Amino acid sequence: MPTNVPALxxxxxxxxxxxxxxxxxxxxxxxxxxxxxxxxxxxxTPQGQLAQSQTAIIGNSNNQQIALFNGVDPxxxxxxxxxxxxxxxxLKRRPAQPTVVSATCYGRTNAIIPVNAxxxxxxxxxxxxxxxGTIPVGGSIVLPFACxxxxxxxxxxxxxxRIYKAIPGWDSINNLVAGVAGxxxxxxxxxxxxxxxxxxNNAQGSTQAIQAAVLGLPGxxxxxxxxxxxxxxxxxxxxxxxxxxxxxxxxxGSSAAIAKAIWTKKSPGAPTTGNTAVIVYDDGSGYQAxxxxxxxxxxxxxxxxxxxxxxxxxxxxxPPNATVLIQSAVMSSxxxxxxxxxxxxxxxxxxxxxxxxxxxxxPWAVVYSVQIGTxxxxxxxxxxxxxxxxxxxxxxxxxxxT
Numbered sequence: 001m002p003t004n005v006p007a008l009x010x011x012x013x014x015x016x017x018x019x020x021x022x023x024x025x026x027x028x029x030x031x032x033x034x035x036x037x038x039x040x041x042x043x044x045t046p047q048g049q050l051a052q053s054q055t056a057i058i059g060n061s062n063n064q065q066i067a068l069f070n071g072v073d074p075x076x077x078x079x080x081x082x083x084x085x086x087x088x089x090x091l092k093r094r095p096a097q098p099t100v101v102s103a104t105c106y107g108r109t110n111a112i113i114p115v116n117a118x119x120x121x122x123x124x125x126x127x128x129x130x131x132x133g134t135i136p137v138g139g140s141i142v143l144p145f146a147c148x149x150x151x152x153x154x155x156x157x158x159x160x161x162r163i164y165k166a167i168p169g170w171d172s173i174n175n176l177v178a179g180v181a182g183x184x185x186x187x188x189x190x191x192x193x194x195x196x197x198x199x200x201n202n203a204q205g206s207t208q209a210i211q212a213a214v215l216g217l218p219g220x221x222x223x224x225x226x227x228x229x230x231x232x233x234x235x236x237x238x239x240x241x242x243x244x245x246x247x248x249x250x251x252x253g254s255s256a257a258i259a260k261a262i263w264t265k266k267s268p269g270a271p272t273t274g275n276t277a278v279i280v281y282d283d284g285s286g287y288q289a290x291x292x293x294x295x296x297x298x299x300x301x302x303x304x305x306x307x308x309x310x311x312x313x314x315x316x317x318x319p320p321n322a323t324v325l326i327q328s329a330v331m332s333s334x335x336x337x338x339x340x341x342x343x344x345x346x347x348x349x350x351x352x353x354x355x356x357x358x359x360x361x362x363p364w365a366v367v368y369s370v371q372i373g374t375x376x377x378x379x380x381x382x383x384x385x386x387x388x389x390x391x392x393x394x395x396x397x398x399x400x401x402t
Contacts, residue, residue, distance in 0.1 A: 003026065003030055004025075004027075004029035004030050004033070005026035005027055005030065005058060006018035006022050006023065008062060008065060008066075014069065014070065014073075015065070015066055015069045015070075017059075017062040017063065017065075017066055018062075020055055020056075020059045023055045023058050023059060024051060024052065024055040027051045027055055027058075028041045028051050031050075031051060068081075072085075074192060074195065074196075075192075077188075077192075078188045079188075082188060082191060082192065085195070086191065086195055089195060089198050091191075091195055091198055093185065093186045093191050094183075094185070094186035094190075094191075094194075095150065095185055095186075096150035096151045096182065096183060096184050096185050097150060097183045097219065097221055097252070098146045098147040098148070098150045098182040099147040099149075099152060099154075099179045099181050099182040100130070100144055100145070100146050100179060100180050100182070100219075100221060100251065100252045101144070101145045101146075101147075101155050101160050101175045101177075101178075101179035101180075102142050102143075102144055102145075102175065102176075102177055102179075102300070102303060103119065103127075103142065103143060103144075103145050103160050103173050103174065103175040104140050104141070104142050104173065104174055104175070104176055105133070105135065105140065105141050105142075105143055105170060105172075105173050106135075106140045106170075106171050106172045106173070106174075107135050107139065107169045107170040107171040108135060108139070108170075108171070109135055109136065109137050109138075109139060110134060110135065110169075111134070111167070111168065111169025111170055112132065112133075112134050112135075112167075112169070113129060113132060113133050113134075113141070113143060113167060113170055114129070114132045114167070115128075115129055115130065115131065115132045116128045116129060117129040117165070117167055117170070118163075118164035118165040119145055119160055119162060119163055119164055119173045120160075120162045120163075121155055121159045121161070122159050122161065123159075125147055125148065125149055125153055126147075126148045126164055127145035127146060127147050127148065127160055128145065128146055128148060129143050129144070129145050130143070130144040130145065130146050130219065130252075130253075130254065131143055131144055131254065131255050135169065135170075144252070144300075145175075146219065146252075147179075147182065150182060151182050151183070151184055152181035152182050152183065152184070152331065152335055153179070153181070153182060154179075154181070154393045154394060155175065155178060155179030155393075156178050156179075156393045156395055156396075157175060157176060157177060157178050158174060158175065158176075159175060159179075160173060160174070160175040160179070161174050161175070177302065177303040177391075178303055178305050178391045178393055179303065179391065180221055180222075180251055180252070180303050180389050180391050181331070181334075181335060181392060182221070183221065183335055183336070183342070184335070187336055187337065187339055188339065189336065189339055189340060189341060190336055190341075190342065193341075194215060194216075197211060197212045197215060198212050198216065203265075204265060204267070205265070205266065205270075206265075207225045207226055207246070208225075209265040210246065210248055210261070210262055210265045210266060211223055211224075211225040211248075213261040213262075213264065213265045214248060214250050214253075214258055214261050214262065216261075217253045217254070217257050217258060217261060218253060218254075218257075219252045219253035220250055220251070220252045220253035221251050221252035221253075221389075222250070222251050222252070222301075222344050222345050222389055223248065223249060223250040223251070223345070224237075224248070224249045224301075224344070224345040224346045224386050225246070225247065225249075226241070226386065227241075227244075227245065227246045227247065227270075228241040228242065228244060228245050228247070229244065230243060230244070231243050231244065236386065237346050237385055237386035238385030238386060238387065238388075239299075239385065239386050239387050241273055242271060242273050243271075244270065244271060245270070245271045245272060245273045246262070246266050246270050246271070246272050246273070247272075247274065247298075247299065248262050248274065248298045249274070249298070249299035249300070249301045249345050249346075249386055249387055249389075250298060250299070250300070250301075251300065251301050251303075251345070251389045255276060255278050255300075256278055256280075258278075258298055259278035259280050259296040259298060260280050260296075262296050262298055263280045263294055263296050272296050272298065273297050273299075274297040274298040274299035274300075275297075275299055275300060275387075276297065276298055276299065277295050277296070278295070278296050278297075279293050279295055279296075280293065280294050280295075280296050281293050282294070299386075299387050301345055301386075301387050301388055301389040302387060302388055302389070303388075303389055303391045304374055304384065304385075304389065304390055304391060305374065305390075305391050305392070305393070306334070306343065306349060306372060306373075306374060306382070306390050306391065306396065307372065307373050307374065307376065307377040307396045307397075307398075308330055308354075308370065308371070308372055308377055308397040308398065309370070309371045309372075309377035309378070309398050310326055310330065310354075310358065310367070310369075310370050310398065310399045311367070311368040311369045311370075312326065312365070312366065312367060312368060312399060312400065312401050312402075313367075313368060313401070313402070314401035314402055315364055315366065317362070317363060317364030318364050318401065319364070322361075322364070322365075322399070322401075324394075325365075326361070326365070326397070326399050327394040327397045327399065328394075329354070329357040329358045329360070330354050330357070330358065330392070330397050331394065331397070332357055333354045333356075333357045334390075334392045335392075338356075338357045340353065343384070343390040343392070344384070344389075344390070345384060345386060345388065345389050345390075346384055346385065346386035346388075347383075347384055348381055348382070348383050348384075349381065349383075349384065349390065350381045351369075351370040351371055351379070351380045351381060352380070354370050355367050355370060358370075368402070377398065
């Protein structure tokens with residue numbers, strides 16, 4: 001038997017569901033066709049209640065179908081459907097990543113600090129050394145330490161200051177810069193951004209190919225790749241890059257793996273630049289020892305604290321823990337946990353980016369202004385240099401009420 005209920009329509013912009021008012025009208029017409037034109041259609045009648053229930057069922061089914069149809073489009077996919085699209089490119093959603101801290105280790109010259117050497121911060125969180133190092137003449141070396149707890153863990157300057165498990169020759173530790181906060185499970189926005197970048201994985205010689213390869217490495221929290229195509233040194237993003245050189249800044253992960261990814265994807269003969277030099281061996285071309293070796297340079301960016309000044313209305317609805325809630329909302333947006341882009345190397349950070357998440361705390365959260373900066377919080381936007389990785393801690397988020 002034909003129905004008067006309108007069906008889903010497939011248009012040039014995708015599937016469109018009919019309004020539920022149109023569905024209700026169609027259901028009522030079907031009822032009158034079956035039971036007689038004189039049937040009362042009032043919604044308070046038994047048949048009216050049945051019509052409303054049937055409309056809700058059809059509307060819910062339409063919503064589920066629209067979600068499924070949109071899920072095959074990378075621009076709209078989320079959750080399990082987005083995971084399925086990622087598999088086409090052999091991508092998996094990144095799990096939560098730990099906070100990484102560049103800590104200065106002090107001790108005896110030539111003392112070796114191995115991978116997984118342990119330190120502990122003032123809150124009792126244990127951190128593991130991600131790269132081994134030997135203390136040089138002068139008695140100190142800077143090494144990356146990753147928190148044992150995944151996700152964003154605050155580690156302000158001077159917070160990681162105790163050795164957890166003694167190693168001969170290693171006397172003390174302290175972080176002279178704030179840690180780069182870890183991340184939660186990769187968001188829909190971040191996963192789609194990485195999928196777009198990953199299509200360059202099969203390329204060779206382009207900065208996009210290098211960027212995709214480095215970002216795909218375990219433990220890498222962020223990366224920025226660019227080249228200087230001119231025959232003279234050039235200032236780009238606050239950094240001087242040598243003639244015809246490739247520049248890659250990467251934070252987190254293994255230095256050896258980052259260097260190998262850069263070497264694998266860059267064009268032969270192209271020089272590299274940065275504050276970190278790693279020797280890479282060509283172990284995949286069938287050579288016997290001694291293997292050809294290459295020195296690859298890349299940048300480990302400086303963790304750079306971003307300061308916030310949030311001005312709020314002081315109304316009667318402001319809860320006692322308002323400051324903590326506001327600080328948490330700012331840090332959530334900073335990390336991209338609210339579904340938007342996170343703060344990254346070489347990227348703009350806009351103060352307006354943080355209004356919505358603060359206002360979402362409730363009707364009491366009336367925001368007068370948000371200002372940001374790296375030395376003083378007095379700007380509406382800042383551009384991170386390409387040798388800086390932005391960091392955030394609650395102590396750097398000042399909240400005032402007027």
